Every structure is written in structure tokens, then in C-alpha cells.
Amino acid sequence: MREMLRFILKCIATVLFRVTMRGRTDQFHAERLLIVANHESFLDGVLLGLFLPVNPVFVVHSGIVRFRIFRLILSLCDYLPVDPMSPMAMKTVIRLIESGRPVVIFPEGRITVTGSLMKVYDGPAFVAAKTNATIIPIRLDGPARSYFSRLSGKYPRAIFPRITITVLAPTSIAMPEDGTARERRQKAGESMRHLMQEMLFASRPEQTLFSALCDAAAIHGRSRRLVEDVRQIEYSYGDLLKTSLALGRILTKQSGIGERIGVLLPNVMPTLCIVFGLNAFRRTPAMLNFTAGTGGMQAACSAACIRTVVTSRTFLEQGKLTDKVAALSGIQLLYLEDMKAALSLADKLWLIFWALRFPRQAAASHSPEDPAVVLFTSGSEGTPKGVVLSHRAILANIAQIRAVVDFSVDDKILNALPLFHSFGLTAGGLLPVLTGANTFLYPSPLHYRVIPELAYDRNCTVLLGTSTFLGNYAKFANPYDFYRLRYVIAGAEKLAEPVRSAWFEKFGIRIFEGYGATETAPVLAVNTPMAYRTGTVGQLLPGISAKLLPVAGIDRGGVLHVAGPNVMTGYLRATNPGVLEPPSSEAGEGWYDTGDIVEFDENNFVRIVGRVKRFAKVAGEMVSLETVEKLAFHASPAKLHASSTQPDPARGETIILYTTDRDLTRDHLQNAAKEGGWPEIAIPRTIIPVDTLPLLGTGKVDYVTLKTWAEKA
Known part of the structure; x- marks a missing residue:
């Protein structure tokens, strides 16, 4: 009777929720089997009970069993009520697994209220390690959008949302050998947290930027307003789609596939729309750094073989860039102000009756492997290079970030980092749009008085910045301007200790310090509320x-x-225009050499020691210039400091410190x-006061x- 009822319910669920099973379902034959899944709604247990190819025992909270409706549902399967406060609870589960019964457990212990992974308890990991069980991670995607979830009213809801169940490859957790019993339990719990994060990342769908935008619009609704800029107009998904398709249509007439x-x-907002619009029609946006001057922009255009540039007359005039852009040779300029007039009647009919529908x-x-965007390295240590990032790389990095940070539709990201910057584009522009969070795009990070006021006035909950800007x-x-902020994330340069303290x-x-590179789309590691260690840049992201x-x-x-799905497709160099140079390093093909010297601690937190190029060889000893700058900050925390070198016939190199503190002396540093x-040896021989650092x-x-400056000093 139970099997017949399960079959009927499975058919109904398949039709109503359009349930899709992904991954291999022929790997549930281990002698000791623990199935772990994320917990999105009250439907989760029912769905696993109906669609798993085994008949497992479900570990459920003893409080759930008190409700008659849940007891009725649970009567369709075998279950074990467990009181998480009881120290004997997990021992019962251990005996069950050792008896050969497959067990299903939700390591979060409760239904998510954030839409992301919540706290992962140590108990399930301890059970897995103690029994040496085979673990099969299962990702449930979709139940959170049903009315059986516990998400807030802003989250998109549907009576019957599409549900995907992804079965990941089997794995296991070894029992840690060192430390006390409590420490071993905690280490096993950390392994389970990493496993769950890897599961969320590995189960991401295969998409392109434009298809991801379409998916987000379908989930959240085209009327959902989420993008705001300095014009203080909130744009919806419908606005984004319409503008992206219209601009993409116009620009296809001026370019080839x-x-x-x-x-x-x-x-x-139109900048984001151009990125989506060009991608929709297989053109690649190359984000030019307008602070690089004529030489830097010309080098970028040469490296990427750019012959057409989209810009705005208003922007060029207000940014005093007209002369610099006019000096670019071999470039055709297209202006946003002329785009509307370029849209013909046929284009409008195409847009209204076909494209928008x-x-x-x-x-x-x-393909997801096609180029999605070309960014250019900052040029802080040499000539800028073009970095080609595929759809796969950018979307993988967004999935990696979402696996460890709980951004939600209730968040509003204040992004003043330029969209030509990889951190600004991925984290401040694409991530919120593709995940349903709100974003406020501000054109300059240098307005130090305006940005705090904006954070207060627009109720922003996430702020992105560099150490310099945040300081x-x-x-x-x-002190009250940032009262709503949940996350302040620092990247692009090392977070100064005075800034952290302030x-x-x-x-x-x-402040949650992160680390990455343009070549990795860009985030490689970041501190999070669940994994934070001062003085580090966090743990590496999944994958x-x-x-x-x-x-x-x-x-x-x-x-x-590093290697992974978020690594670039390759470089474009000014010395070899238009020729893609795939990533390669001493570690092998497909690996990217960050140029950073790092070390991992016992919990795999990444600590940056310095850059290879930023070491001075003084009297035969390697000295990190970042150590010199840390020393200067310790002596004068309220000012800015940067160091460089010049040749020294006697000592190899001499360290020069540039500082905005005119009273700083070698005695202070000593x-x-x-x-x-x-x-x-880290105390610089020469100290040069300046008004501002470049x-x-x-x-x-x-x-x-x-x-x-140092060479001329």
C-alpha cells in the first residue's frame, strides 16, 4: 500500500513540480550510506523519499514529530526522531548506519531562512567520519520558491515551482587524528561545511550571461525592480531585458560575430545592458579603463583589436575625457545619445512582438565557453594586458561566491567600483542582477563624503571597496551612516590594519577581506561569517x-x-594583438601564476606574504616591500605609505619609502x-614625503x- 501511494505521489510531483533528476542515480549501493542534502522547505524530505532509488531512514527533528500533519507525511517512510540537544542523538544514527540502513540527514538542522547555506552542524560529519560511511551529497534547487519554504515575502514564490534534484559524486570524511575529541569533531564539521559548499557550486547549471539573465527574470518576475544608478531610477528585469536587446540589436549592425x-x-544601468546585449548577439564587450589615459586606452584597443568603442558625450564632457578619447587612432566612436534614433521601425517591431516575448x-x-567579456589588468606593475573571461568563468565565480556568502533578495549592494574593474563587474554588477539582489551603481569611488550618505539614504546592506577607499x-x-550594512568586503589590495580597526x-x-585577480574572474578567497581569520584573506572558494x-x-x-572553472580563457597582449595566449605556468597547462607568495595555515586560511615582483634584494637578503609598508603603517597609522626600490652598487637595492606623513623619520620606524x-633590514634608507601617492x-x-619616481630620486 505504501509503495503504491509513493508511486502515485511521485507521478503527481513529477507533473506539478516538473521535477528533474540530474547526476547518477546508480551509486546508492554502498554498505554504509549517508545521504546529505541542503534544506530549502518542508517539501525536501517528501521529494527525497519519492525520487531516491533507495528506501532510507530520515533523521528528523523531534519537534517536527509533534505535529499531526507531519506525522501523517512521515508515515510514508521510515524516520528517526532526534533531539539535537541530546548528546546521545548521533550515537543512535551511528548504530543505524552500521546496521546497513541508508540514512538521510540535513546537516543544516533547519530550513534555510536566507536562501543560502546556513550553519552546518558537527554531528552529521562526526557520524560520517565515525562510521566511515560513503557520503552522497544531493542538491535541492527550487523548493525554496514554493509556499512551503521559510523565506521572507520578497523572495519569489510559485505554487508549483520547477524543482531540480542533483546527485553528486560519492565522497567520504576521514576522522581527524590530532587533537581532543571536541577538536576532532569540529574539524570533521568543517569538512562537512566544505562538502556542502562544494555541492552547491558543483550543481550550478550550464548557462551564458544572457541566458542567466533570462532565468533570473523568469524566477523573480520581470516587474522586479533591482538596479538603481545616480539618476535614482529603479530599473526592473523587464527594463534590463528591453534595453539589452535594443542596444544589442543596434550594435550588431556596426560589428560582426x-x-x-x-x-x-x-x-x-546602460553599461550593464550593453554587456548583456552584446553577449546576446555573440559580440564581446571589452571594458576600457577610462582612468588609464590615452596611452593606456590605445594599448588596450590594440591588444584586443578593438575598432569600435561605445561611449557617451555627456560622460566624456563631465569626465573631461573628450580630448583623450579624440586622440585614439583607428577607433570608431558610437554614442549612447544616438542609439535611440538608430532604432528603426523594423527594430521596434522585432523588439515588441518577438524579442521581448x-x-x-x-x-x-x-556556448558557455565563448568569450563573455574582455577586462584589462590594472597596470600597477607594467603594461595592461587584455584578460578574456568566458561565460563559464564569470558564472562559475558567481556560483563560488554564492556558495560561501549569503547574498539574498533583501540585500542592496552599493557598488562604486568601476565596471571595468573585475571586482566591480562581477561582485557589484553581475552577481546581484543574476541572483535577485538589489544594486546601486555609483560612478566614482572617490566621493568620500557622498558614498557614506548614499549607504545611509538608500538602505544599502553590502559595500564593496578597496582598503584605500574604505579608509x-x-x-x-x-557613525550611523553604515547602520544597515551586513557585509563590507575589501579586495583589490591588502587591507590595512588601521582601516580594519577604524x-x-x-x-x-x-571588514571581510578577500583576494583574487582579474584572471580569475576575480575572487579566489574571502573571509566569511562562518570562516573568518584576521590577517588572512579567507579560505579558497569551492572548485x-x-x-x-x-x-x-x-x-x-x-x-x-591556481586552476579551476573561473580561470580566464587567456591573455591578449599589445605585443601580439588579437592572439589569445591560454593560461599556463610552471604548474602546468591551464594553471594561472598569481605572482603572489602565500602560505596556508592549519585550517587552510590563505595568508599573503607578498608579491614576487615586490621583493627587494638588499645585501643578498629578500625583503618584502609590503613588510616595509606595514612597518610604516604601524609607525604612522593615520597616513598613507608606499615603497619602491632603486639600484645600489654596494647593497644590490635600496628601499625608498614614500609617505604622506611629513614628520615620519627613520627613528620613528626603528x-x-x-x-x-x-x-x-626592513627599515628604508630613504624616506620621501609627498602630498599624495599615485x-x-x-x-x-x-x-x-x-x-x-624612485629611479629619479
Whole structure:
């Protein structure tokens, strides 16, 4: 009777919820089997009970069993009520697995209220390690959008949402050998958390940027307003689709399939739409850095073989860029102000009656491996290079971030980092649009008084920035300006300790420092509320492989090489225009050499030691220039400092410190070195006071200019 009822319910669920099973369902034959799944709704247990090819025992919270309706549902399967507060609870589960019964457990212990992975309990991991059970992770996607979930009213709901059940490859958790019983349990729990995060990432769908936009619009509804810019107009998914398709249609008339088109625009809604629109018709947007000057932009255009650039007359005039852009040779300029007039009657009819109704069919078909965008390295240490990122790379990085950070539809991201910057584009532009979060696009990170006021006025919950920018926001902000912020995420440069302290003392906010590179789309590691360690950049994101290769003369750590789905397709260099150079390093083909010397601690947190290029060889000893700057910050925390080198016939190289503190002396540095335990050799021979340090548009120190200063000093 039970089997017949299960069969009937399975047929009904398949039709109503359009349930799709992905992955291999022939791997449930292990002698000791533990099935773990994310917990999205009250439907989860029912769905697993109906669609799994085995008859498992479900571990359920004892409080659930008190309700008659749930007891009725649970009568369709075998279940074990467990009180999570009881120390004997997991021992019962261990005996059950050892008896040979498959067991299903939800490691989060409760239904998510964030839409993301919540706290993962140690108990299920301890059970898996103690029994040496085979673990099969299962991802449920869709139940959270039903009325059986516990998400807030802003989340999209449907009576019968489409549900996908993804079965991942079997794995296991080994019992840690070192430490006390409590420490071993915690380590096993950390392994389970990583396993769950890897599961969320590995079960991501195969998409392109435009198809991901269409999927997001279908899930959240075209009327959902989520993008706002300085015009203080909130744009909906419908607006984004319409503008993207219209701009893409116009630009296809000026370009060929696969052509790279330069985009020279600030942080406004049309910039995002051009990215989506060009991708919809198999053109590749190349995001030009308008702070790079004529030479930098010309080099970028040459490297990527760009012959057409989309820009705005208003933007060029307000940014005082008209003369710089006019000096570019071999470039055709297309202006946003002329786009509307370029839309013919046929284009409008196509848009209204075909493209907006069937956007997927209206767009050109292409592969996730096709180029999605070309970004350019900052040039902080040399000539900028074009970095080709595929749809796969960008969407993989978004999935990696979402697996460890709980961004939701209730969040509003304040993004003043330019969209030509990889961090600004991926985390501040594409991630919120493709996940249903709100975003406010602001055109300049340098408005230190305006941005805190915006965060307060627009109720922003997430702020992205560099250490330099965040330090300046802290100086000018009222202590109440950032009262709504849940996340302040720092990237692109090392977070200075005075900035970290200022934010905690003034606002009570902990900055989450991350790490990445343009070549990795960009995030590689980030601190999170569930995995945070001061002085590190967090743990590597799911799906990333890493190798440390030794460096002669440096004892700590090694050069970090990474591989993974978020790594670039390749470089475009000005010395070899238009020719793609696939990633390759000493670690092998497909690996990217970050150029950073890092070390991993016992819990796999990443600590940056310094950049290979930013070491000075003084009297035969390698000295990190970042150590010199840390020393200067310790001696003078309220000012800015940067170091460079110049040749020294006697000592190899001499370290020069540039500082905005005119009172800083070697005596101050020597005292600070004694207090902090820094080596004497890290104290610079020469200290040069300056009014301001040279900065790039991304907020990083311009070390190329600094090196030029040092050579002339």
C-alpha cells in the first residue's frame, strides 16, 4: 500500500513540480550510506523519499514529530526522531548506519531562512567520519520558491515551482587524528561545511550571461525592480531585458560575430545592458579603463583589436575625457545619445512582438565557453594586458561566491567600483542582477563624503571597496551612516590594519577581506561569517585547485598557482594583438601564476606574504616591500605609505619609502620595528614625503609611477 501511494505521489510531483533528476542515480549501493542534502522547505524530505532509488531512514527533528500533519507525511517512510540537544542523538544514527540502513540527514538542522547555506552542524560529519560511511551529497534547487519554504515575502514564490534534484559524486570524511575529541569533531564539521559548499557550486547549471539573465527574470518576475544608478531610477528585469536587446540589436549592425567592442562608460544601468546585449548577439564587450589615459586606452584597443568603442558625450564632457578619447587612432566612436534614433521601425517591431516575448529565441545561440567579456589588468606593475573571461568563468565565480556568502533578495549592494574593474563587474554588477539582489551603481569611488550618505539614504546592506577607499569613507562618515550594512568586503589590495580597526571602532563592523585577480574572474578567497581569520584573506572558494611553488631566498610559503572553472580563457597582449595566449605556468597547462607568495595555515586560511615582483634584494637578503609598508603603517597609522626600490652598487637595492606623513623619520620606524618585531633590514634608507601617492582608478597604488619616481630620486 505504501509503495503504491509513493508511486502515485511521485507521478503527481513529477507533473506539478516538473521535477528533474540530474547526476547518477546508480551509486546508492554502498554498505554504509549517508545521504546529505541542503534544506530549502518542508517539501525536501517528501521529494527525497519519492525520487531516491533507495528506501532510507530520515533523521528528523523531534519537534517536527509533534505535529499531526507531519506525522501523517512521515508515515510514508521510515524516520528517526532526534533531539539535537541530546548528546546521545548521533550515537543512535551511528548504530543505524552500521546496521546497513541508508540514512538521510540535513546537516543544516533547519530550513534555510536566507536562501543560502546556513550553519552546518558537527554531528552529521562526526557520524560520517565515525562510521566511515560513503557520503552522497544531493542538491535541492527550487523548493525554496514554493509556499512551503521559510523565506521572507520578497523572495519569489510559485505554487508549483520547477524543482531540480542533483546527485553528486560519492565522497567520504576521514576522522581527524590530532587533537581532543571536541577538536576532532569540529574539524570533521568543517569538512562537512566544505562538502556542502562544494555541492552547491558543483550543481550550478550550464548557462551564458544572457541566458542567466533570462532565468533570473523568469524566477523573480520581470516587474522586479533591482538596479538603481545616480539618476535614482529603479530599473526592473523587464527594463534590463528591453534595453539589452535594443542596444544589442543596434550594435550588431556596426560589428560582426565574435568582434570585440570597446565599452567606455561609467557605472550606470546602460553599461550593464550593453554587456548583456552584446553577449546576446555573440559580440564581446571589452571594458576600457577610462582612468588609464590615452596611452593606456590605445594599448588596450590594440591588444584586443578593438575598432569600435561605445561611449557617451555627456560622460566624456563631465569626465573631461573628450580630448583623450579624440586622440585614439583607428577607433570608431558610437554614442549612447544616438542609439535611440538608430532604432528603426523594423527594430521596434522585432523588439515588441518577438524579442521581448521570446528573448532566448531572439538571441544568438552560443556556448558557455565563448568569450563573455574582455577586462584589462590594472597596470600597477607594467603594461595592461587584455584578460578574456568566458561565460563559464564569470558564472562559475558567481556560483563560488554564492556558495560561501549569503547574498539574498533583501540585500542592496552599493557598488562604486568601476565596471571595468573585475571586482566591480562581477561582485557589484553581475552577481546581484543574476541572483535577485538589489544594486546601486555609483560612478566614482572617490566621493568620500557622498558614498557614506548614499549607504545611509538608500538602505544599502553590502559595500564593496578597496582598503584605500574604505579608509577614506571611514574618515568622513557619520557613525550611523553604515547602520544597515551586513557585509563590507575589501579586495583589490591588502587591507590595512588601521582601516580594519577604524571600521570596527567607529561603526562596529568587521571588514571581510578577500583576494583574487582579474584572471580569475576575480575572487579566489574571502573571509566569511562562518570562516573568518584576521590577517588572512579567507579560505579558497569551492572548485579551485592550488599549488605552492617554492621561491629561492624566501622561506615562508610559495608562489600561488591556481586552476579551476573561473580561470580566464587567456591573455591578449599589445605585443601580439588579437592572439589569445591560454593560461599556463610552471604548474602546468591551464594553471594561472598569481605572482603572489602565500602560505596556508592549519585550517587552510590563505595568508599573503607578498608579491614576487615586490621583493627587494638588499645585501643578498629578500625583503618584502609590503613588510616595509606595514612597518610604516604601524609607525604612522593615520597616513598613507608606499615603497619602491632603486639600484645600489654596494647593497644590490635600496628601499625608498614614500609617505604622506611629513614628520615620519627613520627613528620613528626603528622604534616601531622594535615594538612590532620587524627586522632592521626592513627599515628604508630613504624616506620621501609627498602630498599624495599615485593611485590608479581602481584605488590601487600605481607602482609603475612610484618606480619611476624612485629611479629619479
